[in-house]
Amino acid sequence: MTDLLYSDVEESLRSSVRGALGRVTDSARVAALYDDPDADTSAVWSAVAGDLGLAGLLVPGEWGGVGAGAREVAVVLEELGRTVAPVPFLESAVIATTALLELESDVVASLADGGQRGVLVLPWSARAGAWTATEGGAVTPVAGALGADLFLVPTLVGGTVQLVLHESATVDPITSLDMSRPLAAVTPTGEGRVLAKGDAAVAAVDAALAAGAALLASEQVGLAQWCLETTVEYAKTRVQFARPIGSFQAIKHRLADLYLEVAQAQAAARYAADTLATGDADAPVAQAVAQSYCSDVAVHAAEEALQLHGGIGMTWEHAIHLYLKRAKSDQLALGTPAAHRADLAGLVDLPQH
Amino acid sequence: MTDVRAEVAALLARFDLETVDPVEFLGARFDAGLAWVHFPVGRGGLDRPRDEQQVVEQLLAEAGAPAPDLGRNSIGIGMAAPTLIAFGTPEQQDRYLRPLFTCEEIWCQLFSEPGAGSDLAGVATKAVLDGDTWIVNGQKVWTSGAQNAQRAILVARTDPTVVKHAGLSYFVVDMADPGVDVRPLRQITGEAEFNEVFLNDVRVPDADRVGAVGAGWRVATTTLNNERVAIGSGAEREAGQIGIVTERWRNDPSVRSSAEHDRLMSWWVETEVTRLAGERLRQQLAVGQPGPESSAMKLAFAQQAQQISGFALELDPDAGLQYDDWTMVRTVSASFLGRGPGFRYLRAKGNSIEGGTSEIMRNVVSERVLGLPADHRPDKGVPFNEVPR
Numbered sequence: 001m002t003d004l005l006y007s008d009v010e011e012s013l014r015s016s017v018r019g020a021l022g023r024v025t026d027s028a029r030v031a032a033l034y035d036d037p038d039a040d041t042s043a044v045w046s047a048v049a050g051d052l053g054l055a056g057l058l059v060p061g062e063w064g065g066v067g068a069g070a071r072e073v074a075v076v077l078e079e080l081g082r083t084v085a086p087v088p089f090l091e092s093a094v095i096a097t098t099a100l101l102e103l104e105s106d107v108v109a110s111l112a113d114g115g116q117r118g119v120l121v122l123p124w125s126a127r128a129g130a131w132t133a134t135e136g137g138a139v140t141p142v143a144g145a146l147g148a149d150l151f152l153v154p155t156l157v158g159g160t161v162q163l164v165l166h167e168s169a170t171v172d173p174i175t176s177l178d179m180s181r182p183l184a185a186v187t188p189t190g191e192g193r194v195l196a197k198g199d200a201a202v203a204a205v206d207a208a209l210a211a212g213a214a215l216l217a218s219e220q221v222g223l224a225q226w227c228l229e230t231t232v233e234y235a236k237t238r239v240q241f242a243r244p245i246g247s248f249q250a251i252k253h254r255l256a257d258l259y260l261e262v263a264q265a266q267a268a269a270r271y272a273a274d275t276l277a278t279g280d281a282d283a284p285v286a287q288a289v290a291q292s293y294c295s296d297v298a299v300h301a302a303e304e305a306l307q308l309h310g311g312i313g314m315t316w317e318h319a320i321h322l323y324l325k326r327a328k329s330d331q332l333a334l335g336t337p338a339a340h341r342a343d344l345a346g347l348v349d350l351p352q353h
Numbered sequence: 354m355t356d357v358r359a360e361v362a363a364l365l366a367r368f369d370l371e372t373v374d375p376v377e378f379l380g381a382r383f384d385a386g387l388a389w390v391h392f393p394v395g396r397g398g399l400d401r402p403r404d405e406q407q408v409v410e411q412l413l414a415e416a417g418a419p420a421p422d423l424g425r426n427s428i429g430i431g432m433a434a435p436t437l438i439a440f441g442t443p444e445q446q447d448r449y450l451r452p453l454f455t456c457e458e459i460w461c462q463l464f465s466e467p468g469a470g471s472d473l474a475g476v477a478t479k480a481v482l483d484g485d486t487w488i489v490n491g492q493k494v495w496t497s498g499a500q501n502a503q504r505a506i507l508v509a510r511t512d513p514t515v516v517k518h519a520g521l522s523y524f525v526v527d528m529a530d531p532g533v534d535v536r537p538l539r540q541i542t543g544e545a546e547f548n549e550v551f552l553n554d555v556r557v558p559d560a561d562r563v564g565a566v567g568a569g570w571r572v573a574t575t576t577l578n579n580e581r582v583a584i585g586s587g588a589e590r591e592a593g594q595i596g597i598v599t600e601r602w603r604n605d606p607s608v609r610s611s612a613e614h615d616r617l618m619s620w621w622v623e624t625e626v627t628r629l630a631g632e633r634l635r636q637q638l639a640v641g642q643p644g645p646e647s648s649a650m651k652l653a654f655a656q657q658a659q660q661i662s663g664f665a666l667e668l669d670p671d672a673g674l675q676y677d678d679w680t681m682v683r684t685v686s687a688s689f690l691g692r693g694p695g696f697r698y699l700r701a702k703g704n705s706i707e708g709g710t711s712e713i714m715r716n717v718v719s720e721r722v723l724g725l726p727a728d729h730r731p732d733k734g735v736p737f738n739e740v741p742r
């Protein structure tokens with residue numbers, strides 16, 4: 001059985017990421033993005049990708065990366081989820097990077113040091129085995145495109161999928177449910193350079209989406225943990241009827257159930273990260289399970305947090321809405337839970353008919 | 354350092370598994386320290402990390418070696434043994450562990466009473482010291498397997514003048530004592546897996562007290578945490594109720610429908626994440642005792658067992674309308690999965706009651722894992738014999 005815990009190295013990575021994020025982002029700065037989408041969040045990318053060098057976690061040393069793996073990336077994403085950090089780490093350092101690594105393209109070196117940002121130009125709801133290459137025009141809604149330098153565009157040319165690298169595109173911002181991960185309509189411009197054609201291109205895109213789905217689960221776990229911890233703390237201190245509300249069983253039992261869900265989500269996300277890291281044959285099952293489960297847990301955690309905070313949970317001022325908006329968007333991203341269950345059915349031989 | 358794989362190989366090499374007597378083999382397994390590798394040398398173990406036990410179990414299962422009958426002795430193996438290791442005297446460990454493991458001695462659990470179920474610390478059964486012997490009087494209920502048991506673990510009140518948790522002691526009882534009277538209680542499945550047990554002047558030597566006088570609650574908590582781990586465990590994918598449903602779905606296209614498909618897959622995912630979380634907990638517990646987190650696993654297990662066994666009836670309505678046998682029998686070897694789908698559905702209802710109800714599991718998680726305030730308890734700080742009832 002795979003190691004579902006965290007190593008000491010992973011824990012120390014976590015504390016440096018947590019420390020760095022504490023300096024460059026907070027809920028007030030995230031909330032500000034809803035009123036001013038152009039507010040400057042570049043410090044978050046600089047801290048994560050530049051100072052800590054995390055953009056190159058998945059990239060081998062010979063291409064300027066760190067040569068770590070998916071388990072470490074998962075820890076970073078847990079921390080990003082905890083803070084709903086406005087940073088396209090998953091989009092560039094995981095998804096675009098994985099596509100380039102699959103193709104053994106040296107372009108990956110320019111992403112590894114965080115100097116440039118890449119984006120896979122597909123609707124954010126795409127998942128492995130279920131996406132359509134563009135035949136021209138705008139692709140929408142794409143996450144991680146605002147501020148990107150390299151656009152990896154799955155393009156249909158004469159019935160064949162090509163993965164085309166564009167260095168420029170028209171990027172029109174879209175008002176998004178989750179403004180901490182703003183979406184855009186992307187129309188590639190310029191000639192572009194073909195990186196791969198046919199099966200190789202399809203395989204690279206599928207691998208990128210699979211890695212994204214597997215590791216999105218860790219972002220969802222971090223988010224859900226924040227919601228649980230914040231709500232438990234609130235329940236201990238908020239007094240009604242001369243008692244802390246956390247002494248009412250109606251509340252205790254809901255939080256106990258949520259604890260169970262979060263503990264299970266964490267195990268599922270660890271398993272997905274570990275099997276991705278080791279190239280385990282069970283990785284596709286692990287990914288489908290993690291996405292099916294963690295997506296719903298994150299949403300439920302945010303919804304419970306809101307309800308159990310009462311009126312304050314409904315305010316713009318409290319951070320919970322930022323988590324709810326991210327959680328609901330994450331649930332729809334990279335394949336819905338039901339879509340992943342349908343994939344899973346095929347993998348474990350439980351056909352619908 | 355001992356290598357458990359080598360120890361297993363050496364054990365297997367000594368027997369012809371086709372013909373070996375199970376008791377003889379299990380005795381040899383105990384003597385080789387492969388009963389519970391995390392127990393001390395000489396007491397069924399090798400002082401190895403707890404997680405290596407899984408390696409042993411797997412190798413022995415692959416070889417087709419005889420295993421202890423958990424249907425008959427899950428209380429002995431899953432609950433009494435870890436409690437005796439944690440709190441028993443060397444003499445108690447030497448006397449009880451080996452025959453328990455070979456299943457020559459079957460154990461039952463005399464905890465619950467008519468007036469003390471969830472509130473186990475409220476037991477009223479009295480134990481009074483007479484010389485070096487305790488005289489026990491009271492009534493126990495829902496005692497699974499008492500009809501087959503030679504020994505029991507018992508929680509009884511030794512001091513009614515202090516608060517309820519402080520006045521309890523923990524004992525090993527010989528079920529052959531003439532004061533022990535076991536009467537079957539029929540369950541909703543038709544059979545009698547559990548009993549009521551009357552204790553009339555039952556004599557228990559002080560040497561069979563486990564832990565200090567008055568420390569019974571602490572000892573019982575160890576038993577209960579192990580019970581929750583035992584009930585909530587299952588290391589294989591598609592183990593238990595989900596495996597029965599998936600096998601049917603794969604082999605019988607007539608039960609398939611799109612309406613049920615997403616439900617099936619949701620249960621598949623639920624059981625898989627519980628399996629992974631249980632595995633993660635086991636990795637965390639590689640050393641040490643199960644803690645309150647295991648209560649969450651038990652909660653998940655009960656929900657899934659109940660929902661999936663109900664779902665199984667819906668998959669095949671004509672079969673679901675029938676029942677295999679209502680004849681009253683006293684269960685010899687208990688199993689949640691044995692017998693037909695109707696039995697499985699009804700038996701699973703007990704999963705959220707036995708070993709602590711799901712409501713109590715949620716209390717344990719919220720108070721002991723999350724640190725939320727305790728419930729209002731009117732008997733708090735009041736001596737047991739002054740609590741109105």
Ligand SMILES: Cc1cc2nc3c(=O)[nH]c(=O)nc-3n(C[C@H](O)[C@H](O)[C@H](O)COP(=O)(O)OP(=O)(O)OC[C@H]3O[C@@H](n4cnc5c(N)ncnc54)[C@H](O)[C@@H]3O)c2cc1C
Binds near residue numbers: 472496
């Ligand atoms: C199949 C089966 C086998 C069993 N085997 C054994 C055995 O071998 N040995 C043994 O000692 N016992 C055994 N039991 C007994 C079991 O441990 C008890 O039934 C259980 O602890 C509940 O106690 P009770 O039946 O008195 O119910 P009660 O405690 O009266 O509970 C009734 C209801 O009230 C709820 N409730 C009680 N307290 C609270 C609270 N504080 N907060 C919220 N809700 C609460 C319960 O959850 C339940 O829904 C077995 C039970 C079953 C069903």
